[in-house]
Amino acid sequence: MSGGDMAKPLLGRGGVEGERGAAPAAGRTIGVLGSGDFARSLAIRLVCAGFKVVVGSRNPKRKAGLFPPAAEVTFQAEAARKTDVIFVAVFREHYSTLCDLADVLAGKILVDVSNNTELNHHRESNAEYLASLFPACTVVKAFNVISAWTLQSGARDGNKQVLICSNNQEAKRIVAEIAQVMGFTPVDMGCMSSACEIENIPLRLLPAWKIPIFLALGLFLCFFTYNLVRQVIHPYIREQKNKFYKIPIEVVNTTLPCVAYVMLSLVYLPGVLAASSQLYYGTKYRRFPDWLDQWLQHRKQIGLLSFFCAALHAVYSLCLPMRRSHRYQLIETAVKQAVEKKMTVWVEEEVWRMEIYISVGIMALGLLSLLAITSLPSIANSLNWREFSFVQSTLGFIALVTSTLHTLTYGWSRAFDENQYKFYLPPTYTLTLLVPCTVILAKVVFSLPCVHQRLLRIRRGWEKGRYVKFVLPSATGEYSSGESSSNV
Ligand code: NAP
Numbered sequence: 001m002s003g004g005d006m007a008k009p010l011l012g013r014g015g016v017e018g019e020r021g022a023a024p025a026a027g028r029t030i031g032v033l034g035s036g037d038f039a040r041s042l043a044i045r046l047v048c049a050g051f052k053v054v055v056g057s058r059n060p061k062r063k064a065g066l067f068p069p070a071a072e073v074t075f076q077a078e079a080a081r082k083t084d085v086i087f088v089a090v091f092r093e094h095y096s097t098l099c100d101l102a103d104v105l106a107g108k109i110l111v112d113v114s115n116n117t118e119l120n121h122h123r124e125s126n127a128e129y130l131a132s133l134f135p136a137c138t139v140v141k142a143f144n145v146i147s148a149w150t151l152q153s154g155a156r157d158g159n160k161q162v163l164i165c166s167n168n169q170e171a172k173r174i175v176a177e178i179a180q181v182m183g184f185t186p187v188d189m190g191c192m193s194s195a196c197e198i199e200n201i202p203l204r205l206l207p208a209w210k211i212p213i214f215l216a217l218g219l220f221l222c223f224f225t226y227n228l229v230r231q232v233i234h235p236y237i238r239e240q241k242n243k244f245y246k247i248p249i250e251v252v253n254t255t256l257p258c259v260a261y262v263m264l265s266l267v268y269l270p271g272v273l274a275a276s277s278q279l280y281y282g283t284k285y286r287r288f289p290d291w292l293d294q295w296l297q298h299r300k301q302i303g304l305l306s307f308f309c310a311a312l313h314a315v316y317s318l319c320l321p322m323r324r325s326h327r328y329q330l331i332e333t334a335v336k337q338a339v340e341k342k343m344t345v346w347v348e349e350e351v352w353r354m355e356i357y358i359s360v361g362i363m364a365l366g367l368l369s370l371l372a373i374t375s376l377p378s379i380a381n382s383l384n385w386r387e388f389s390f391v392q393s394t395l396g397f398i399a400l401v402t403s404t405l406h407t408l409t410y411g412w413s414r415a416f417d418e419n420q421y422k423f424y425l426p427p428t429y430t431l432t433l434l435v436p437c438t439v440i441l442a443k444v445v446f447s448l449p450c451v452h453q454r455l456l457r458i459r460r461g462w463e464k465g466r467y468v469k470f471v472l473p474s475a476t477g478e479y480s481s482g483e484s485s486s487n488v
Helices: 003-007 015-026 037-048 060-066 076-082 093-105 126-133 148-152 169-181 192-203 207-239 245-281 290-295 299-322 324-339 350-376 386-411 428-432 433-445 449-459
Strands: 028-035 053-058 072-075 083-086 109-112 138-141 161-166 185-188 467-473 479-485
Touching: 028 037, 028 076, 037 148, 053 060, 053 076, 053 299, 060 072, 072 076, 076 093, 076 207, 083 093, 083 169, 093 126, 109 126, 109 169, 126 138, 126 192, 138 169, 138 192, 161 169, 169 185, 169 245, 207 299, 207 428, 245 290, 245 299, 245 386, 245 428, 245 433, 245 449, 290 299, 299 324, 299 350, 350 386, 386 428, 386 433, 428 433, 433 449
Parallel strands: 028 053, 028 083, 053 072, 083 109, 109 138, 161 185
Antiparallel strands: 138 161, 467 479
Protein backbone atom coordinates (compact mmCIF):
# COMPACT_ATOMS: atom_id res chain seq x y z
CA MET A 1 0.00 0.00 0.00
CA SER A 2 1.35 3.43 -0.89
CA GLY A 3 1.91 6.13 1.71
CA GLY A 4 -0.85 8.15 0.14
CA ASP A 5 -3.32 5.28 0.49
CA MET A 6 -2.38 4.76 4.09
CA ALA A 7 -3.17 8.34 4.91
CA LYS A 8 -6.68 8.01 3.48
CA PRO A 9 -9.52 7.32 5.87
CA LEU A 10 -11.28 4.00 5.27
CA LEU A 11 -14.61 5.74 5.03
CA GLY A 12 -15.59 9.03 3.50
CA ARG A 13 -15.61 11.81 6.08
CA GLY A 14 -18.65 13.88 6.97
CA GLY A 15 -21.43 14.69 4.54
CA VAL A 16 -24.04 12.20 3.43
CA GLU A 17 -21.56 9.38 3.07
CA GLY A 18 -20.39 9.76 6.66
CA GLU A 19 -23.93 9.92 8.00
CA ARG A 20 -24.99 6.89 5.98
CA GLY A 21 -22.05 4.92 7.40
CA ALA A 22 -22.87 6.04 10.92
CA ALA A 23 -26.43 4.81 11.05
CA PRO A 24 -25.95 1.02 11.25
CA ALA A 25 -22.93 1.27 13.61
CA ALA A 26 -24.56 3.44 16.26
CA GLY A 27 -26.91 1.35 18.35
CA ARG A 28 -24.77 -1.77 17.93
CA THR A 29 -23.82 -3.56 21.14
CA ILE A 30 -20.10 -3.46 21.79
CA GLY A 31 -18.27 -5.63 24.28
CA VAL A 32 -15.27 -4.55 26.34
CA LEU A 33 -13.15 -7.09 28.20
CA GLY A 34 -11.34 -5.49 31.13
CA SER A 35 -12.35 -2.73 33.50
CA GLY A 36 -9.19 -0.65 33.74
CA ASP A 37 -8.45 2.92 32.64
CA PHE A 38 -8.71 2.24 28.93
CA ALA A 39 -11.86 0.10 29.24
CA ARG A 40 -13.54 2.82 31.30
CA SER A 41 -12.70 5.64 28.88
CA LEU A 42 -13.69 3.46 25.93
CA ALA A 43 -17.03 2.60 27.52
CA ILE A 44 -17.77 6.28 28.26
CA ARG A 45 -16.93 7.27 24.67
CA LEU A 46 -18.94 4.41 23.16
CA VAL A 47 -21.98 5.25 25.29
CA CYS A 48 -21.69 8.94 24.29
CA ALA A 49 -21.54 7.89 20.64
CA GLY A 50 -24.82 5.97 20.98
CA PHE A 51 -23.59 2.38 21.36
CA LYS A 52 -24.83 -0.14 23.87
CA VAL A 53 -21.87 -1.31 25.93
CA VAL A 54 -21.37 -4.54 27.84
CA VAL A 55 -18.23 -4.65 29.98
CA GLY A 56 -16.77 -8.04 30.93
CA SER A 57 -14.90 -8.10 34.23
CA ARG A 58 -13.57 -10.78 36.54
CA ASN A 59 -15.23 -8.89 39.36
CA PRO A 60 -18.22 -7.00 37.92
CA LYS A 61 -19.77 -6.09 41.29
CA ARG A 62 -16.70 -4.20 42.42
CA LYS A 63 -16.13 -2.47 39.08
CA ALA A 64 -19.70 -1.56 38.10
CA GLY A 65 -19.61 1.78 39.98
CA LEU A 66 -16.69 2.97 37.82
CA PHE A 67 -18.68 2.84 34.57
CA PRO A 68 -21.50 5.04 33.31
CA PRO A 69 -24.95 3.69 34.34
CA ALA A 70 -25.81 3.09 30.66
CA ALA A 71 -23.03 0.51 30.38
CA GLU A 72 -23.78 -3.01 31.59
CA VAL A 73 -20.97 -4.49 33.69
CA THR A 74 -21.05 -8.24 33.90
CA PHE A 75 -18.82 -11.31 33.91
CA GLN A 76 -16.41 -11.80 31.02
CA ALA A 77 -18.27 -14.83 29.58
CA GLU A 78 -21.60 -13.01 29.68
CA ALA A 79 -20.15 -9.96 27.91
CA ALA A 80 -18.56 -12.17 25.27
CA ARG A 81 -21.85 -14.00 24.71
CA LYS A 82 -23.91 -10.82 24.30
CA THR A 83 -21.72 -9.05 21.73
CA ASP A 84 -20.13 -9.65 18.32
CA VAL A 85 -17.49 -6.93 18.43
CA ILE A 86 -15.35 -7.11 21.55
CA PHE A 87 -12.55 -4.75 22.57
CA VAL A 88 -9.86 -6.61 24.51
CA ALA A 89 -8.74 -3.91 26.99
CA VAL A 90 -6.38 -6.25 28.81
CA PHE A 91 -2.57 -6.37 28.79
CA ARG A 92 -0.91 -8.96 26.53
CA GLU A 93 0.46 -10.88 29.55
CA HIS A 94 -3.13 -11.67 30.56
CA TYR A 95 -4.44 -12.77 27.17
CA SER A 96 -3.92 -16.44 28.05
CA THR A 97 -6.26 -16.03 31.06
CA LEU A 98 -9.05 -15.33 28.53
CA CYS A 99 -8.59 -18.72 26.80
CA ASP A 100 -11.53 -20.18 28.76
CA LEU A 101 -13.74 -17.88 26.69
CA ALA A 102 -12.52 -19.37 23.38
CA ASP A 103 -15.81 -21.19 22.64
CA VAL A 104 -18.07 -18.25 23.37
CA LEU A 105 -15.79 -15.87 21.44
CA ALA A 106 -15.65 -18.09 18.33
CA GLY A 107 -16.69 -16.27 15.14
CA LYS A 108 -16.56 -12.84 16.77
CA ILE A 109 -14.43 -9.78 16.12
CA LEU A 110 -11.76 -9.11 18.74
CA VAL A 111 -10.29 -5.61 18.74
CA ASP A 112 -6.74 -5.62 20.10
CA VAL A 113 -5.96 -2.23 21.69
CA SER A 114 -2.80 -3.23 23.49
CA ASN A 115 0.60 -1.58 23.54
CA ASN A 116 4.00 -2.81 24.64
CA THR A 117 6.51 -1.24 26.98
CA GLU A 118 9.46 -1.58 24.56
CA LEU A 119 9.90 -1.32 20.80
CA ASN A 120 9.69 -4.74 19.08
CA HIS A 121 9.36 -6.32 22.53
CA HIS A 122 8.01 -9.65 21.27
CA ARG A 123 8.70 -11.72 18.19
CA GLU A 124 5.12 -11.38 16.98
CA SER A 125 2.80 -8.42 17.54
CA ASN A 126 0.25 -8.51 20.37
CA ALA A 127 -2.56 -8.70 17.80
CA GLU A 128 -0.95 -11.69 16.05
CA TYR A 129 -0.45 -13.35 19.44
CA LEU A 130 -4.14 -12.78 20.28
CA ALA A 131 -5.11 -14.23 16.89
CA SER A 132 -2.97 -17.31 17.58
CA LEU A 133 -4.75 -17.84 20.94
CA PHE A 134 -8.19 -17.41 19.35
CA PRO A 135 -7.97 -18.92 15.84
CA ALA A 136 -11.78 -19.02 15.53
CA CYS A 137 -12.01 -15.23 16.00
CA THR A 138 -11.23 -12.35 13.66
CA VAL A 139 -8.69 -10.02 15.21
CA VAL A 140 -8.47 -6.33 14.31
CA LYS A 141 -5.67 -4.11 15.62
CA ALA A 142 -7.00 -0.63 16.41
CA PHE A 143 -7.22 2.21 18.96
CA ASN A 144 -3.81 1.51 20.57
CA VAL A 145 -2.51 4.93 19.40
CA ILE A 146 -5.40 6.65 21.22
CA SER A 147 -4.87 7.28 24.92
CA ALA A 148 -7.50 6.78 27.59
CA TRP A 149 -7.46 10.55 28.05
CA THR A 150 -8.16 11.25 24.35
CA LEU A 151 -11.02 8.76 24.45
CA GLN A 152 -12.58 10.58 27.40
CA SER A 153 -12.12 14.05 25.89
CA GLY A 154 -14.10 12.81 22.91
CA ALA A 155 -11.51 13.26 20.16
CA ARG A 156 -11.76 17.04 20.42
CA ASP A 157 -8.16 17.34 21.53
CA GLY A 158 -5.22 15.08 20.85
CA ASN A 159 -4.71 12.60 18.07
CA LYS A 160 -7.86 11.85 16.06
CA GLN A 161 -6.45 9.12 13.82
CA VAL A 162 -7.21 5.50 14.62
CA LEU A 163 -4.83 3.21 12.75
CA ILE A 164 -6.49 -0.06 11.83
CA CYS A 165 -5.18 -3.32 10.39
CA SER A 166 -6.58 -6.80 9.95
CA ASN A 167 -6.55 -9.66 7.50
CA ASN A 168 -10.35 -9.47 7.30
CA GLN A 169 -11.70 -6.56 5.24
CA GLU A 170 -15.23 -6.76 6.61
CA ALA A 171 -14.06 -6.78 10.25
CA LYS A 172 -11.80 -3.84 9.47
CA ARG A 173 -14.71 -1.97 7.91
CA ILE A 174 -16.92 -2.54 10.97
CA VAL A 175 -14.25 -1.30 13.39
CA ALA A 176 -13.53 1.69 11.13
CA GLU A 177 -17.23 2.51 11.18
CA ILE A 178 -17.29 2.36 14.99
CA ALA A 179 -14.22 4.62 15.19
CA GLN A 180 -15.84 7.11 12.87
CA VAL A 181 -19.08 7.23 14.84
CA MET A 182 -16.96 7.87 17.96
CA GLY A 183 -15.53 10.94 16.23
CA PHE A 184 -12.18 9.52 15.16
CA THR A 185 -10.61 9.23 11.73
CA PRO A 186 -9.98 5.62 10.76
CA VAL A 187 -6.80 5.04 8.77
CA ASP A 188 -6.36 1.76 6.89
CA MET A 189 -2.91 0.35 7.59
CA GLY A 190 -3.48 -2.84 5.61
CA CYS A 191 -3.22 -6.41 6.82
CA MET A 192 -2.21 -7.87 10.17
CA SER A 193 1.50 -7.76 9.36
CA SER A 194 1.30 -3.98 10.01
CA ALA A 195 0.28 -4.57 13.64
CA CYS A 196 3.88 -4.56 14.84
CA GLU A 197 4.47 -1.16 13.20
CA ILE A 198 1.23 0.23 14.72
CA GLU A 199 2.20 -1.07 18.17
CA ASN A 200 5.58 0.64 17.91
CA ILE A 201 4.06 4.07 17.12
CA PRO A 202 3.11 5.08 20.71
CA LEU A 203 6.57 4.03 21.92
CA ARG A 204 8.60 6.14 19.53
CA LEU A 205 10.13 9.21 21.12
CA LEU A 206 9.96 12.10 18.63
CA PRO A 207 11.14 10.01 15.64
CA ALA A 208 11.15 12.95 13.22
CA TRP A 209 13.15 15.06 15.68
CA LYS A 210 16.14 12.79 16.29
CA ILE A 211 18.33 14.02 13.40
CA PRO A 212 17.44 17.75 13.84
CA ILE A 213 18.06 17.54 17.62
CA PHE A 214 21.45 15.84 17.11
CA LEU A 215 22.28 18.46 14.48
CA ALA A 216 21.38 21.31 16.84
CA LEU A 217 23.31 19.73 19.72
CA GLY A 218 26.32 19.13 17.46
CA LEU A 219 26.31 22.74 16.27
CA PHE A 220 25.82 23.99 19.81
CA LEU A 221 28.78 21.96 21.05
CA CYS A 222 31.06 23.17 18.22
CA PHE A 223 30.15 26.85 18.59
CA PHE A 224 30.19 26.66 22.40
CA THR A 225 33.73 25.23 22.39
CA TYR A 226 34.84 27.82 19.84
CA ASN A 227 33.38 30.71 21.86
CA LEU A 228 34.75 29.28 25.10
CA VAL A 229 38.24 29.23 23.65
CA ARG A 230 37.94 32.79 22.35
CA GLN A 231 36.13 34.41 25.30
CA VAL A 232 37.44 32.49 28.32
CA ILE A 233 40.49 30.34 27.57
CA HIS A 234 42.34 32.95 25.49
CA PRO A 235 42.23 35.79 28.14
CA TYR A 236 43.14 33.21 30.82
CA ILE A 237 46.22 31.95 28.96
CA ARG A 238 47.38 35.20 27.37
CA GLU A 239 46.53 37.75 30.10
CA GLN A 240 45.90 35.53 33.19
CA LYS A 241 42.40 37.06 33.38
CA ASN A 242 39.69 35.01 35.05
CA LYS A 243 36.66 35.20 32.76
CA PHE A 244 35.13 31.86 33.69
CA TYR A 245 32.03 33.66 35.03
CA LYS A 246 31.10 34.25 31.37
CA ILE A 247 30.40 30.57 30.72
CA PRO A 248 26.77 30.26 31.96
CA ILE A 249 25.34 33.33 30.24
CA GLU A 250 27.67 35.17 27.88
CA VAL A 251 29.21 32.16 26.16
CA VAL A 252 25.82 30.43 25.93
CA ASN A 253 24.26 33.63 24.61
CA THR A 254 26.86 34.02 21.87
CA THR A 255 26.45 30.33 20.96
CA LEU A 256 22.64 30.29 20.69
CA PRO A 257 22.33 32.83 17.84
CA CYS A 258 25.08 31.00 15.91
CA VAL A 259 23.08 27.76 16.13
CA ALA A 260 19.79 29.51 15.33
CA TYR A 261 21.25 31.29 12.30
CA VAL A 262 23.07 28.29 10.82
CA MET A 263 20.03 26.05 11.45
CA LEU A 264 17.82 28.56 9.62
CA SER A 265 20.15 28.47 6.64
CA LEU A 266 20.09 24.66 6.79
CA VAL A 267 16.32 24.84 6.25
CA TYR A 268 16.88 26.49 2.86
CA LEU A 269 20.14 24.82 1.81
CA PRO A 270 18.56 21.46 0.79
CA GLY A 271 16.10 23.36 -1.45
CA VAL A 272 19.07 25.07 -3.12
CA LEU A 273 20.85 21.72 -3.56
CA ALA A 274 17.67 20.14 -4.95
CA ALA A 275 17.19 23.00 -7.42
CA SER A 276 20.86 22.81 -8.46
CA SER A 277 20.51 19.07 -9.07
CA GLN A 278 17.38 19.65 -11.17
CA LEU A 279 19.14 22.35 -13.18
CA TYR A 280 22.23 20.20 -13.66
CA TYR A 281 20.38 17.08 -14.80
CA GLY A 282 17.66 19.07 -16.55
CA THR A 283 14.84 17.00 -15.07
CA LYS A 284 12.71 16.74 -11.97
CA TYR A 285 12.21 13.01 -12.44
CA ARG A 286 15.65 12.02 -11.15
CA ARG A 287 15.53 10.80 -7.53
CA PHE A 288 17.50 12.89 -5.04
CA PRO A 289 20.11 11.02 -3.01
CA ASP A 290 18.69 9.56 0.22
CA TRP A 291 20.54 12.03 2.45
CA LEU A 292 19.03 14.97 0.56
CA ASP A 293 15.58 13.39 0.69
CA GLN A 294 15.92 12.96 4.48
CA TRP A 295 17.17 16.51 4.83
CA LEU A 296 14.23 17.92 2.85
CA GLN A 297 11.83 15.98 5.07
CA HIS A 298 13.35 17.38 8.28
CA ARG A 299 13.20 21.06 7.31
CA LYS A 300 10.22 21.81 9.56
CA GLN A 301 11.93 20.40 12.66
CA ILE A 302 15.21 22.17 11.81
CA GLY A 303 13.30 25.45 11.41
CA LEU A 304 11.48 25.02 14.71
CA LEU A 305 14.74 24.30 16.52
CA SER A 306 16.21 27.41 14.92
CA PHE A 307 13.27 29.41 16.29
CA PHE A 308 13.74 27.80 19.71
CA CYS A 309 17.42 28.85 19.84
CA ALA A 310 16.58 32.35 18.59
CA ALA A 311 13.88 32.74 21.26
CA LEU A 312 16.32 31.60 23.97
CA HIS A 313 18.90 34.08 22.62
CA ALA A 314 16.32 36.89 22.95
CA VAL A 315 15.55 35.94 26.57
CA TYR A 316 19.25 35.61 27.46
CA SER A 317 19.98 38.99 25.84
CA LEU A 318 17.21 40.67 27.84
CA CYS A 319 18.75 39.24 31.00
CA LEU A 320 22.29 40.47 30.29
CA PRO A 321 21.88 43.82 32.17
CA MET A 322 20.56 41.98 35.25
CA ARG A 323 23.90 40.32 35.93
CA ARG A 324 26.11 41.47 38.79
CA SER A 325 29.15 41.36 36.46
CA HIS A 326 27.42 43.84 34.15
CA ARG A 327 26.66 46.23 37.04
CA TYR A 328 30.25 46.07 38.32
CA GLN A 329 31.55 46.74 34.81
CA LEU A 330 29.24 49.76 34.45
CA ILE A 331 30.40 51.20 37.76
CA GLU A 332 34.05 50.55 36.89
CA THR A 333 33.64 52.34 33.56
CA ALA A 334 31.93 55.29 35.28
CA VAL A 335 34.70 55.54 37.88
CA LYS A 336 37.39 55.32 35.19
CA GLN A 337 35.62 58.05 33.27
CA ALA A 338 35.45 60.27 36.35
CA VAL A 339 39.14 59.70 37.08
CA GLU A 340 40.04 60.51 33.49
CA LYS A 341 37.64 63.49 33.66
CA LYS A 342 35.88 62.36 30.50
CA MET A 343 32.54 64.12 30.08
CA THR A 344 31.05 61.82 27.43
CA VAL A 345 31.57 58.32 26.07
CA TRP A 346 29.03 58.71 23.26
CA VAL A 347 30.27 57.10 20.01
CA GLU A 348 27.84 57.94 17.23
CA GLU A 349 28.78 54.97 15.03
CA GLU A 350 28.38 52.51 17.94
CA VAL A 351 25.00 54.00 18.81
CA TRP A 352 23.70 53.55 15.28
CA ARG A 353 25.16 50.06 14.97
CA MET A 354 23.42 48.94 18.16
CA GLU A 355 20.07 50.52 17.21
CA ILE A 356 20.06 48.78 13.82
CA TYR A 357 21.42 45.52 15.24
CA ILE A 358 18.66 45.23 17.85
CA SER A 359 15.92 46.35 15.46
CA VAL A 360 16.72 43.80 12.72
CA GLY A 361 17.19 41.14 15.40
CA ILE A 362 13.65 41.76 16.68
CA MET A 363 12.32 41.65 13.12
CA ALA A 364 14.12 38.37 12.42
CA LEU A 365 12.65 36.86 15.60
CA GLY A 366 9.18 38.10 14.62
CA LEU A 367 9.46 36.48 11.20
CA LEU A 368 10.77 33.26 12.72
CA SER A 369 7.79 33.22 15.11
CA LEU A 370 5.48 33.54 12.12
CA LEU A 371 7.19 30.60 10.40
CA ALA A 372 6.95 28.52 13.57
CA ILE A 373 3.26 29.32 14.09
CA THR A 374 2.31 28.52 10.49
CA SER A 375 4.09 25.19 10.68
CA LEU A 376 1.59 24.02 13.34
CA PRO A 377 -0.78 21.57 11.62
CA SER A 378 -3.95 23.38 12.74
CA ILE A 379 -2.69 26.71 11.32
CA ALA A 380 -1.09 25.13 8.22
CA ASN A 381 -4.41 23.42 7.43
CA SER A 382 -6.18 26.76 7.39
CA LEU A 383 -3.86 28.12 4.67
CA ASN A 384 -4.00 27.28 0.99
CA TRP A 385 -0.85 26.09 -0.77
CA ARG A 386 0.09 29.55 -2.05
CA GLU A 387 -0.29 31.18 1.37
CA PHE A 388 1.69 28.41 3.04
CA SER A 389 4.48 28.57 0.48
CA PHE A 390 4.54 32.40 0.71
CA VAL A 391 5.05 32.26 4.48
CA GLN A 392 7.49 29.34 4.56
CA SER A 393 9.44 30.16 1.42
CA THR A 394 9.30 33.93 0.84
CA LEU A 395 8.99 35.14 4.44
CA GLY A 396 11.43 32.42 5.49
CA PHE A 397 14.00 33.74 3.03
CA ILE A 398 13.37 37.30 4.27
CA ALA A 399 13.95 36.00 7.81
CA LEU A 400 17.30 34.58 6.65
CA VAL A 401 18.27 37.89 5.07
CA THR A 402 17.18 39.81 8.19
CA SER A 403 19.20 37.43 10.39
CA THR A 404 22.19 38.03 8.12
CA LEU A 405 21.81 41.80 8.61
CA HIS A 406 21.54 41.20 12.36
CA THR A 407 24.79 39.20 12.26
CA LEU A 408 26.58 41.73 10.05
CA THR A 409 25.60 44.69 12.26
CA TYR A 410 26.74 42.69 15.27
CA GLY A 411 30.12 41.96 13.70
CA TRP A 412 30.49 45.35 11.99
CA SER A 413 34.20 45.87 11.34
CA ARG A 414 35.47 43.26 13.80
CA ALA A 415 36.49 40.91 11.00
CA PHE A 416 39.10 43.51 9.95
CA ASP A 417 40.52 44.02 13.44
CA GLU A 418 43.50 41.74 14.00
CA ASN A 419 42.98 41.82 17.82
CA GLN A 420 39.77 39.86 17.21
CA TYR A 421 41.73 36.87 15.91
CA LYS A 422 42.26 35.06 19.22
CA PHE A 423 44.71 32.18 18.74
CA TYR A 424 44.39 33.11 15.02
CA LEU A 425 40.71 32.08 15.25
CA PRO A 426 38.41 34.45 13.32
CA PRO A 427 35.42 35.98 15.15
CA THR A 428 32.57 33.45 15.43
CA TYR A 429 30.15 35.55 13.42
CA THR A 430 32.35 35.32 10.32
CA LEU A 431 32.07 31.51 10.46
CA THR A 432 28.30 31.58 10.88
CA LEU A 433 27.95 33.74 7.78
CA LEU A 434 29.40 31.08 5.44
CA VAL A 435 26.37 28.81 4.87
CA PRO A 436 23.64 31.50 5.03
CA CYS A 437 25.49 33.73 2.55
CA THR A 438 25.95 30.77 0.18
CA VAL A 439 22.19 30.11 0.38
CA ILE A 440 21.31 33.77 -0.19
CA LEU A 441 23.70 33.99 -3.14
CA ALA A 442 22.29 30.79 -4.68
CA LYS A 443 18.74 32.11 -4.23
CA VAL A 444 19.70 35.35 -5.98
CA VAL A 445 21.20 33.35 -8.87
CA PHE A 446 18.05 31.19 -9.09
CA SER A 447 15.91 34.32 -9.28
CA LEU A 448 17.72 35.54 -12.42
CA PRO A 449 15.13 35.34 -15.25
CA CYS A 450 17.12 32.85 -17.39
CA VAL A 451 17.71 30.44 -14.49
CA HIS A 452 14.27 30.96 -12.97
CA GLN A 453 12.50 30.22 -16.28
CA ARG A 454 14.51 27.05 -16.84
CA LEU A 455 13.80 25.84 -13.28
CA LEU A 456 10.13 26.63 -13.72
CA ARG A 457 9.99 24.61 -16.96
CA ILE A 458 11.77 21.66 -15.34
CA ARG A 459 9.30 21.71 -12.45
CA ARG A 460 6.45 21.61 -14.95
CA GLY A 461 7.81 18.40 -16.47
CA TRP A 462 10.21 19.66 -19.16
CA GLU A 463 13.32 17.48 -19.53
CA LYS A 464 16.72 18.21 -21.06
CA GLY A 465 17.42 16.34 -24.30
CA ARG A 466 13.86 15.06 -24.67
CA TYR A 467 11.82 15.70 -27.83
CA VAL A 468 8.34 16.91 -27.00
CA LYS A 469 5.25 17.35 -29.08
CA PHE A 470 4.21 20.95 -29.27
CA VAL A 471 1.08 22.68 -30.43
CA LEU A 472 1.33 26.18 -31.88
CA PRO A 473 -1.49 28.51 -32.83
CA SER A 474 -1.24 29.49 -36.52
CA ALA A 475 -1.78 32.99 -37.84
CA THR A 476 -5.39 32.08 -38.59
CA GLY A 477 -5.94 31.02 -35.02
CA GLU A 478 -5.89 27.30 -35.89
CA TYR A 479 -3.49 25.02 -34.10
CA SER A 480 -0.73 23.08 -35.87
CA SER A 481 1.36 20.39 -34.22
CA GLY A 482 4.96 19.30 -34.74
CA GLU A 483 8.08 17.93 -33.06
CA SER A 484 10.68 20.07 -31.35
CA SER A 485 13.67 19.62 -29.13
CA SER A 486 12.81 20.96 -25.69
CA ASN A 487 16.47 21.93 -25.36
CA VAL A 488 15.93 24.85 -27.64
P1 NAP B 1 -5.41 -1.45 33.48
O1 NAP B 1 -5.99 -0.20 34.03
O2 NAP B 1 -4.39 -2.15 34.31
O3 NAP B 1 -6.58 -2.48 33.20
C1 NAP B 1 -6.35 -3.79 32.78
C2 NAP B 1 -7.58 -4.59 33.02
O4 NAP B 1 -7.36 -5.91 32.56
C3 NAP B 1 -7.91 -4.76 34.49
O5 NAP B 1 -8.72 -3.72 34.94
C4 NAP B 1 -8.61 -6.09 34.55
O6 NAP B 1 -10.02 -5.94 34.61
C5 NAP B 1 -8.31 -6.75 33.20
N1 NAP B 1 -7.78 -8.13 33.34
C6 NAP B 1 -8.27 -9.21 32.74
N2 NAP B 1 -7.56 -10.29 33.06
C7 NAP B 1 -6.62 -9.89 33.91
C8 NAP B 1 -5.60 -10.56 34.62
N3 NAP B 1 -5.41 -11.87 34.50
N4 NAP B 1 -4.81 -9.84 35.42
C9 NAP B 1 -4.96 -8.52 35.56
N5 NAP B 1 -5.92 -7.81 34.90
C10 NAP B 1 -6.75 -8.51 34.09
O7 NAP B 1 -4.81 -1.18 32.07
P2 NAP B 1 -5.31 -0.13 30.95
O8 NAP B 1 -4.54 1.09 31.07
O9 NAP B 1 -6.79 -0.03 30.98
O10 NAP B 1 -4.84 -0.87 29.61
C11 NAP B 1 -5.56 -1.95 29.09
C12 NAP B 1 -5.05 -2.23 27.68
O11 NAP B 1 -5.25 -1.06 26.88
C13 NAP B 1 -3.55 -2.52 27.61
O12 NAP B 1 -3.31 -3.54 26.68
C14 NAP B 1 -2.94 -1.23 27.17
O13 NAP B 1 -1.73 -1.43 26.46
C15 NAP B 1 -4.02 -0.70 26.25
N6 NAP B 1 -3.97 0.76 26.08
C16 NAP B 1 -4.08 1.57 27.17
C17 NAP B 1 -4.03 2.96 26.98
C18 NAP B 1 -4.18 3.92 28.14
O14 NAP B 1 -4.13 5.14 27.92
N7 NAP B 1 -4.37 3.43 29.37
C19 NAP B 1 -3.86 3.49 25.70
C20 NAP B 1 -3.77 2.63 24.61
C21 NAP B 1 -3.83 1.26 24.83
P3 NAP B 1 -10.92 -6.89 35.55
O15 NAP B 1 -10.21 -6.93 36.87
O16 NAP B 1 -12.21 -6.20 35.61
O17 NAP B 1 -10.98 -8.21 34.88
